[in-house]
Amino acid sequence: MPHTKLRRLVTISVAVTLGATALAACGSSDDSDSEADSGPVSLTYWSWTPGMDKVADLWNKGQGKKDQITVTVKKQASGDTLVTKILTAHKAKKAPDLVQAEYQALPTLVSNDALADIAGEVDGVKDKFAEGVWQQTTLGSDAVYAIPQDSGPMMFYYREDLFKKYDLEVPQTWDEFAETARALKKKSPDTDLTTFSANDSGLFAGLAQQAGAKWWTTEGDQWKVGIDDAASQKVADFWGGLVKEGAVDNQPMYTPAWNKALNTGKQIAWVSAVWAPGTLTTAAPDTKGKWAMAPLPQWSGSENVTGSWGGSSTAVTTDSKNKSAAAKFATWLNTDPEALTALAKEGGIYPATTTAQTSGAFTEPPAFFSNQPDFYTKASEIAKTTAPSAWGPNVNVAYTTFNDAFGSAAKNKSDFGAALKTMQDDTVADLKKQGFEVAE
Amino acid sequence: MSSLAVRKAAPAAGTTPGTAQGPPLRRRIALVPTATLLLGAIYCLLPVAWVVIAATKSGRELFSTFTFLPGTGFGENLKDLNAYRDGVYWKWMGNSALYAGLGALLSTAVSAISGYALAIYRFRGRETIFNILMAGVLMPPVILAIPQYLLMAEADLTDSYASVLLPLILSPYGVYLARIYAAAAVPADVVEAGRMDGASELRIFTRIALPMMVPGLVTVFLFQFVAVWNNFLLPYIMLSDDEKFPITLGLFTLLEQGSNTPALYTLVITGALLAVIPLIALFLVIQRFWSLDLLSGAVKS
Numbered sequence: 001m002p003h004t005k006l007r008r009l010v011t012i013s014v015a016v017t018l019g020a021t022a023l024a025a026c027g028s029s030d031d032s033d034s035e036a037d038s039g040p041v042s043l044t045y046w047s048w049t050p051g052m053d054k055v056a057d058l059w060n061k062g063q064g065k066k067d068q069i070t071v072t073v074k075k076q077a078s079g080d081t082l083v084t085k086i087l088t089a090h091k092a093k094k095a096p097d098l099v100q101a102e103y104q105a106l107p108t109l110v111s112n113d114a115l116a117d118i119a120g121e122v123d124g125v126k127d128k129f130a131e132g133v134w135q136q137t138t139l140g141s142d143a144v145y146a147i148p149q150d151s152g153p154m155m156f157y158y159r160e161d162l163f164k165k166y167d168l169e170v171p172q173t174w175d176e177f178a179e180t181a182r183a184l185k186k187k188s189p190d191t192d193l194t195t196f197s198a199n200d201s202g203l204f205a206g207l208a209q210q211a212g213a214k215w216w217t218t219e220g221d222q223w224k225v226g227i228d229d230a231a232s233q234k235v236a237d238f239w240g241g242l243v244k245e246g247a248v249d250n251q252p253m254y255t256p257a258w259n260k261a262l263n264t265g266k267q268i269a270w271v272s273a274v275w276a277p278g279t280l281t282t283a284a285p286d287t288k289g290k291w292a293m294a295p296l297p298q299w300s301g302s303e304n305v306t307g308s309w310g311g312s313s314t315a316v317t318t319d320s321k322n323k324s325a326a327a328k329f330a331t332w333l334n335t336d337p338e339a340l341t342a343l344a345k346e347g348g349i350y351p352a353t354t355t356a357q358t359s360g361a362f363t364e365p366p367a368f369f370s371n372q373p374d375f376y377t378k379a380s381e382i383a384k385t386t387a388p389s390a391w392g393p394n395v396n397v398a399y400t401t402f403n404d405a406f407g408s409a410a411k412n413k414s415d416f417g418a419a420l421k422t423m424q425d426d427t428v429a430d431l432k433k434q435g436f437e438v439a440e
Numbered sequence: 441m442s443s444l445a446v447r448k449a450a451p452a453a454g455t456t457p458g459t460a461q462g463p464p465l466r467r468r469i470a471l472v473p474t475a476t477l478l479l480g481a482i483y484c485l486l487p488v489a490w491v492v493i494a495a496t497k498s499g500r501e502l503f504s505t506f507t508f509l510p511g512t513g514f515g516e517n518l519k520d521l522n523a524y525r526d527g528v529y530w531k532w533m534g535n536s537a538l539y540a541g542l543g544a545l546l547s548t549a550v551s552a553i554s555g556y557a558l559a560i561y562r563f564r565g566r567e568t569i570f571n572i573l574m575a576g577v578l579m580p581p582v583i584l585a586i587p588q589y590l591l592m593a594e595a596d597l598t599d600s601y602a603s604v605l606l607p608l609i610l611s612p613y614g615v616y617l618a619r620i621y622a623a624a625a626v627p628a629d630v631v632e633a634g635r636m637d638g639a640s641e642l643r644i645f646t647r648i649a650l651p652m653m654v655p656g657l658v659t660v661f662l663f664q665f666v667a668v669w670n671n672f673l674l675p676y677i678m679l680s681d682d683e684k685f686p687i688t689l690g691l692f693t694l695l696e697q698g699s700n701t702p703a704l705y706t707l708v709i710t711g712a713l714l715a716v717i718p719l720i721a722l723f724l725v726i727q728r729f730w731s732l733d734l735l736s737g738a739v740k741s
Contacts, residue, residue, distance in 0.1 A: 046680060050697060075682040077689075077696035088586060088677055092593030096680065259503035282705070285500040 040068040041325045045098040046086070047314075048078035049149075051346025055333065058342055063332055069325045071098070080396050083108055090114040090319060097320035098330060101146060102312045103136040104205075104395040107216070109315065110145050111393040111436075116316045117143040121327035128335050128353045132386040137313055140218065140390075145315055147327075147334045148352035149343075152273035152310030153383040154206045157280070159268040160292040160371070166191075166268075170294045174238060177297045181247040184268070194269045195249035195258065196239045198406035201399035203253075203271065206307030207239075208232040209389045211299055216392025222439040223392060223431055228424035233417060234299070240409065240416030250410040259283040271296065273309040274350045274379050277366035289371045295382050305387045311352065350379070357383055394430050401426040488716075495713040499706045517710040524694075524704075529711055531683060532690035536669055537718065538601070539686050543608040544664035550609055551660050555618020556649055560631055570619070576612030582673050589677045603678040604686075608668055614660045621656030622649065658729040662722070669719060687715045 045056065053073040060070050074096065076082050083105045089095040090112065101109060109115045122144055126134055129148050137146040158170060166187050171177035181193040197203065208215070213231035217224045226232070242248045249267065251257060261267040262284035270276065280291060296306045314330040316323050333339050337359060340351045344361035351357060357380035365375035372378075392398075405419035431438050494502065498513025505511060521529050558570055584607070592603045626649045634644040650657075672688045679685055682693060691711050694704045 044680070048693070048697060074680045075693060076680070077693040079696050081676075081696075085677060085680075088589060089593075089598075089680075092590050092598070094593050094598055256503045263504050282499055283503065286504065 040070070041322045042070045042072065043098060043320070043322060043326050043329060044096040045071055045073050045100075045314075045329075046076045046082070046096045047073055047098075047100040048076050048082065049100065049343070049347035049349060051342075054346050055339055055342045058338060059329060059332060062338075063336075064329070067325070067328065069322075069329060071329055076100075078102075080105070080399075083396070086114060086317070087112050090317065093319050095317040095319040097317060097322060097326045099315050099317060100149070100312050101315050102310070103148075103308075103389065104202075104391040106137065106145055106313065106315070107139055107391050107393045108395065110139060114317055114319075115145045116318045116320065116323050117145060118147075118316050118323065118327040118330070119144040121324050122147065122331055125331055125335060128355065130352075130354055130384055130386055132308075132388040133311075133352050135388050136391065146313035147315075147330045148311070148313045149334050150311050150349035151352040151383060151386065152206075152275055152308050152350065153379065153386050154210065154271065154273045154296050154307045154309050155276070155379070155382055156294045156296050157270045157272050157276050157291055158294065159265060159287065159290055161290045162191075162265055162268040171297045173301055174297045174299055178238070178242060178247065181242060182245075185247055190266065192249040192261070192267050193247070194267055194271060195251050195253065195261075196243050196410055197251070197253035197258075198410045199252040199254065199403060201402040201406075202309045204235070204239075204402060204406065205389075205399075206273070206309040207235050207271070208307070209387050210296060210305055210307035211235050212305075212387065214390040215398070216390050216395075219439045222437040224439045225392065225424060225428050225431065226390075227398060227427055228420050232420060236416040236420045243410055243416075244413045246413075250413065252407075254283075263287060274383070275310060275348075277368040278348060281368045288368050291369060292372050293369065293375060293378065295378075295385075305385050306382055308386050308389060313352075350383075354380070354384070392427075392431070393436065394427060394434065397430040398423055398427040491709060491713050491716075495706075495710045497706070502706060502709075513706065514710075517706050521707050521710050521714075524707060528682065529687075529690065529707075532685050532687045533715070533718075535601075535684060536686040536688070536715070539604050539608070539671075539675070540665045540668040543605050543668045544661050546605070546609045547611045547614050547664045548657050548661045551611060551614030551618040552650065552653060552657050553645070554615045555620075556622045556626070556645055556653070558615070558619045559622035560626065560628070560649070573612045573615055577616055579612075585673045585677050588674070592678060598678055599680050599684070601684060604675050604684075607674060608664070608671075611660075611664055611667075614664055617660050617663070618653070618656060621659075622653055625652045625656060655729055658726055662726055665722065666719060669715075687711070691715070 045052070052075065056071045056073045064070060076085070078100075082099075083101070086095055086099050086101075086109065095114060099109075101115075106115070119142060125147065130151075133148050133151050137148055138144055156170070163170065166184055168180050168184060169176070171180045177193075184191055184193050205215070208231060211231040211234055213226060213229055213235070215225065215227050215229075215232070217226065239248075243250045249261075251261075258267075259282075262270070262280065263286050265287070270280075272279070276293075280287070295304070298304065314333055316326040316330060320326050333343070334351070335353055337356065340353065340356040341359065341361045343349050344351060344356075356362075358377065362376035362380070365372050369375045401423045402419075405422040406416065408414075409416050409419040428438055490507065493508055493510050495517060496514040497505065497511030498516055501511040501513060558566060588607045589598065589603075592598045592606075597603045597606070630648060630652075631644055634648050639647070669686075670688060671686070672692070675686050675689050676692075679689065682690065685693070691708050694708045694711070697704065
């Protein structure tokens, strides 16, 4: 988000020093996997979700009391820095029992042997989630490394009033989207449909995912990187073209200028995810009740898929002395109706379980979208169409390169294809440097 | 820190002979230096002004009104900050005060005694120790955070107050400053005179040398205090319980709330403003110790 620099600085300095001390730490690796499941158990859980402590209290007073499992939440800052912190703690065998992790961070954690396989503890949980969401926690294997918590199906947000004013139709396909952008430019040269922002790689990753891209796949023991594949190229060229001809803006999101553009109607649409109402509430407070949500435009009229942007899961670490107790809590937290209602209320999350998406907490639309009563009904239908995603062990590197390469390409309105190629090359080079086998 | 350098240099400049001779020159305002200094001042003060003004804006005004137009939400922001998770902000403030206050105090004590020893006593290996310290000064503390974490983990001390305090106590820069200052401020003759009068070495240090070193030690203390107050990486790695977080870390968690929760900008800005106040207060209070006559000596040459 806005302070990528600080985050990157922290990540880099941690990474550098981690590397320097990795050798020293390797000396002591005693596998004390003694499962002590009898008697009272107390677990620690690193999470950034606001109000998670209150949800854990529900467990501690209810189910947890029966099972003699007490969970203590330690609130953390989200993002890549937390992944690094977990890995540092894991080096010292001091990682907490449970951690919250974004889906794209799971392969990094798994390849560092930080996450436990809890497949044996979570029978039947799989059916409660959409296929595309669940598959992210298995990394395409028989193991289960986490339970999905929230998801971020992508959607198209637009200013209903201004679309009417400029006489625009809500685009069903990306071709129509481009036409809409051009039509708007003609009618009101100072107004942009939206912007292509290069400061949050999750957006581009989600768009590529919708187009069918598979950025990381495994082939036997080898990783295969497909960032530069045909689907991603299609997406990059599409947006690169729009930026080049000036049909959409090229300024980054989450800046004061962007907030202002949304608030004053200089930008009248946003390709975002289910959590957008929260962001819009702070970014564009004066536009309350003027927005509407629609499915993401499609690449062809017959398709109905969306990508995902954001979302996280609950994982059990290999350092935990009470893995099955931890798995029990993780399952409760993400499947129990009471827990999910509390999570939605306290933490504002959009649950990954399909049943919870239409449960009591989601009968009312978000306050900012009070004009669209079926917001969450629509959202849950869109969530079902989420395309599977494929993350690898160095998503952070790919994302950093994205910020740099696409950042300058968007600024200079130059070739997005070349930026994509840079992203591919840097990611492959880093994988090799880390000692992974990479299929060319 | 630059103000310190200026203060130290000032008396020396005043004693330069020759300036008072001849007919008094008309004082002219030197345009270029003044303009440069003004620019520098604006550069330094503008962000501060931004924080002060932004802290008065409500969430609705923050990004929509003119940047330097004061808002109407300061009271509301304070109230929200106070109410956030049952006032955890004040807990962070208290923690920061503890880490910075106690940490700087301990570090100053260690620096004083080691700096004094290195300056006054001649012993084998003295230069080696000093050179190692110099190397330590050049080493950014960031590099040490992870090794220190692994060490603390061995000792089972992670996620405790001690895990943040202990690594702060030995500050190579503090020892270095204390040594330089002791060498300049504590004349060998005075130490010798104390010995002649039969005072023990400890007594010489505590009763004679220490008072002479006070202005230098105040510098060490302030320097350490600010460094700890602004420290981020060490507590970030050591601590997982947010009840033990210092203010820097606490504000960071307010910003990084995950993608589905908007960052609490107004709280962070108000919190950052309040977090600067103790530092400013400390500088104002302690500043006068620097003005103690640095040149007052116990021996006449």
